Amino acid sequence: MPHLLRSLTAAAVIAVGLSPMAAMAEEPGEGVTVKMAQATWDTGWFHSEIYSQLLQKLGYEVKGPTTLDAPAFYQSVSQGDMDLWVNGWFPLHETYKSTIDQGAEIVGAVAKGGALQGYLVDKAAIDEFGIKSLEDFKRPEVKKAFDRNGDGKADLVACPPGWGCEVRISETLDELKLRDDINPIKAGYSASMADAIASYQSGEHVLFYTWTPNWTVNELKPGKDVMWIEATTNKDIKMPEPAKGLKTCVADPCTMGFQANDIVPVANTAFLDKNPAVRKLLEEVSIPLPDIYAQNSAMNKGDDDIKAQAAAWIEKNQSKVDGWLEAARAAAK
Template identity: 45%
Template structure:
């Protein structure tokens, strides 16, 4: 079955705050680059364990921007000269090949196993060749959930609990916006790993026969999803956590998570225990997506040459609740939230967790031998 796929062109109306922020980061068109890091804290003179330049990148989803700055600032405390990750805001399908070629040294926004597909590249012979890149440490263990949701009103009216319900053509037509008889699933940006995974679900799972993925700028699409929910209109969409979408569209109140069959060859846990807003009302909600770890990813040559940096990447852990809180505050502030605000969030987080952070830095400095 060919993957159903529809690209939604941006509307001419003013975009959401997140779209504006994202465009600013990519084009650097919103003024001078923000000062990164903080003048407070950091090692005393002569305490640096490392030196040299580090070329950082970051992903295009704004839910990971603060974490990138946290890594940036900590590496600078160790004595590295680190590029502003906002200057290289990239989709995964662009970043990972560039990382393998040594154009960048690392980023903080790896999702595994979702990003496993980028750890190898296909040769002309058809063989898979490992890229010289490695995930390092575990920033957030098992905290990255993904899945499909519908507005609660329609779920209640049609008794929807699972994506398997979309094998019913009548159900699918309820979510058809363009008149082709297929349910429109609001999906991911072209170039994101979730875009590829959704397409694979549509290709290989029975419910995909009646569903097509709508592709566009995710923040813009979710703004339209929010409008649909508020208007009482049926809507089907993908999201992940941590993400501000589940703050503005509360699972269990505005929307519900649908269970979904997993792909037969998926390895790993696909159930979320005690998930708020699971339509199936189950203690363990099977979302059909393997629960992901968020991890830094670095070039192997860089890691070999910089054991201090590697030790820091191994040590850093950021609580999921802290990420979710920052995401919610960023979203609530709307257009007024700037790049400098995000950088300050990272600096504030570091100072609020100084005792823990100093332990990471001490561990990293010890790796200098």
């Protein structure tokens, strides 16, 4: 009987002029190319590659990702020259919202509230000096403990000239009148941070700016090695909205001097309307921040095979991934 059933099935396929492979359901993306972009900051490339590989599993051909600065991407996606990226930072990128609204939209989230920026200090110094904010660096004993070049100021690993964070850090130092107390190091960020980590491992105190996701918080873990400190405790000084529920900060809420951001996909609306499977996939996917931290750290140490790292992450999270893909396929029916 089983032999008869197989023969009947084969005959049915041949009768309609199809091969058994062609008789199988096509993926929703068959024959469609996705023009994908990624940010110029390499800390965002891992999750970009994960999304790219998931789109390919739905049958889409992914062109790129093309590396673009934020202004160029938002202009391109609103005009349809690019279809999407997963490197949106909001509210930081709100300045591009009017451009986005002309033909694109935010859909889903890689990580809600996961993009933090601010200042970190080693826990030993916090315990020894009772450091709560940048303003504590006006105290002579604190300045001295963090002065690694002998100029009488506390050394802060900051950002290179031209970076958005460099502008904001400079504004903060002026607002808090800290120019005579803190020396912002503006050399190459990775090299400066590597030096700070080595100093920490030698028992010295460290003060540094960072953002997340970033490899730095995998090397010096908030809550274990370091703590976020506040930019100021003076409520009369206007600052961005504080972060709430951040257990790795010395205060809750924590006035970090930067607003917490959502990392989100941004996609062309017309493209999404034609490809409901893509819309659903973007709505479903999320990536734990510790996984991004770990990849960023490995990349910083020289493992730059991002395609292999993304494939390994997908395999490790296969059950969750299968659910996302099934939801996307169902949305296309």
